[in-house]
Amino acid sequence: MNIKIKKISQAETAAWDTYVNAHPKATLYHLSSWKNVFEKTYGHKTYYLIAVNSTQLKVEDPPYSWTQSSKEQSTNYEPSAKSYDLGCEAASELSAKSYDLGCGTAPKLSANSYELNPDNVVGILPLVHLKHFIFGNSLISIPFFDIGGILANDEETEKALLSEAINLGQELKAKNIELRHIQPLSWLGGSSKLIDDSSKLIADSSKKEPGTTSAELSAMSFELGFEAAPMSYATKSHKVRMLLKLPKSSEALMKSFKSKLRSQIKKPIKEGLKSKVGGLELLDDFYKVFSINMRDLGSPLHSRKLIKHVLKEFSEKARIVLVYKGSEPLACSIIVGFNDTLENPWASALRQYSRLSPNMLIYWTMLEYACDNGFKYFDFGRSTPDEGTYRFKEQWGAKPEPLHWHFISLNGQPINEDTSEKSKFDIAIHYWQKLPVPVTKLLGPMIRKHIGL
Template identity: 35%
Template sequence: MNIVHLQDAYDEALWEQYVLNHPQASGYHLLAWRGVIQQVFGHATPYLMVKDGEGKVRGVLPLVFTKSPMFGRFLTSMAFFNYGGVLADDAEAARALLNAAAVTAQEVGAAHIELRQEEPLATEWPVRSKKVSMRLALPPDYETLLKAFPSKLRSQVRRAQKEGMEVRIGGTELLGDYYRVFARCMRDLGTPVYEKGFFEAILKTFPKEVRLCVVSLNGSPLASGLLYGFRNRLEIPWAASDKRYSRLSPNMLLYGAVLEFACREGFKEFDFGRSSVDSGTYRFKAQWGAQPHQLHWYYWLSEGRRIPELNPDNPKFKAAIALWKRFPVPVANLVGPHLVKYLP
């Protein structure tokens, strides 16, 4: 087995072909995401490929190297997204990539590696299984799906419609309204927000695969989401709503609209994103009929290190989150992008 650090156009073409032909690939294994991360965040991206003795690609592993003034140095696959990790033909190729990743971590002085796997790996690396992704199998038409919803859920969707809310699904022309809702929602959650340029880069890089959905009332956006389609699955990695209008249920109309869009476009599965079991977001997604799919996050740790807790559930961040919620939205929008680039 030979490890290749992805650099030239020839190997990039082999990488892309391998990902597109592998049945377990996620959209985030595609090389285009490397360009988005480099352009927007400026992080180094050591992408590892393993070949056999005949030069055939046997596996790939995309990595993002973060040098954070707050949390130190670490590698993630994939940073900022739900999925990534090792994609390989067999256990032998996977082990070669894991060993190469550990060597890379030591070379750059990383304290840990985090791999966000959809399926289990045959490895002794410690694993955390606290998260699931909530997925809904889709029928060919939305009316069939609508009939399967609980009556309370259907009434909440209709309520938003009766208020006269408008649903728009499109591209960059909706970016301003999408971001307006998203930024306020992140402030309300106490979470630093991505810069608008991040989403602009995604839209430009994936003009066919990515759509924005915005729910508005009298011209004011109240809920929004970003949709990413890969193969037969449509995912909503980012969704937001303005809590000041929660009683009008714009978020329910948002999800109803994107599920209708998913059926209309021929997707077979809708991915609501990751949640902790029995959390509020888990129950929200479950009411639509979504079922949990166990996620497996594996860690390589430098000597003496413990699995990191770089998430909002860590009590250490409670005071910072509470403070962030008090910031005016323009201030949060100004400061947030300088911090969130260092959060995986």
């Protein structure tokens, strides 16, 4: 197969999303809308790489349909010898690396803007560049969320996309590439499955992923674009996402719960708490709860603009959920739907009202919404096995599914495989908890934008 790889423009996002929506392993976080969220919120550079199969196309008829109407016509596109937009060198300067990537002879290019033909797309890789002198220089797929990584039709395309990411990372002088997968790249090792026995998961999470010897790494390093030392590589799977399979109705879900859990859900309702599901009109109340809770946890909070852009980009697919005591918001969350799964990337509750159990009502409201809107799964988000949030989610019936985060070093340094939860920032957390909330709202986003977790 003759694979061309390029960085998409805004005009080409439709082809990207057509591929994502049709791919059986796609997730919410592969959609192109996140590109706009990252750029508009924090100004991060994004590199959304798309792989196109041009085997059946004529050289003089590139795999794009050219248009004459776009404002981008005035921008000349001139591939260079190190063009990572296409993943291969200019037609007159093809190198051995181009053939390693399967580029062959470069198609003729036009200065006009174009739209990709979705039928020829065979893979995608969303990458975001995070660079800071303290927090590091990385290409991540994708930051701030649990899932991202490569979507492709086959192993050949997966390797071509990673090879292009390596070329890009070297151009940007990044120290590493981070690919956040549910189902791991099989040729890099790892396995993916829902696990019923959490004790087995906890034991297994401390083991190093199998399968790639130093000799294989050496060979792979050359295949993927390294010209010197073998790459340092690791897969970390000590974190899980907690996934709940849903019945067809919220009534059936409530009946499936143990009596103790049902009582915990009913308690905040008896206390007079009420929930509400809405959109941007609830953003101020959401951010009020969110900012207080993040301060109390000792964690820099995301910018309000991040939540606003998520709600705008995903429109009716993204909702705010709030729990009130009268007019006072006590708990909040964000839910975003994709295919048959409703995701919950953020949730917070005010500690001083914990006796009223607003957290139980916020989660029940999300689950009720998921069932009543036809979703088959609810993703509670990332947890560490056997810790507090893990047990909280487990009581709802959620099952752990290992997350496989692939790390590839670009500077020859070994990947730190320490997965212990002992924080290096205990002192910083302690003092952050002492700050007034307005101060954390000012300083938090300036720090949080550089932290990929």
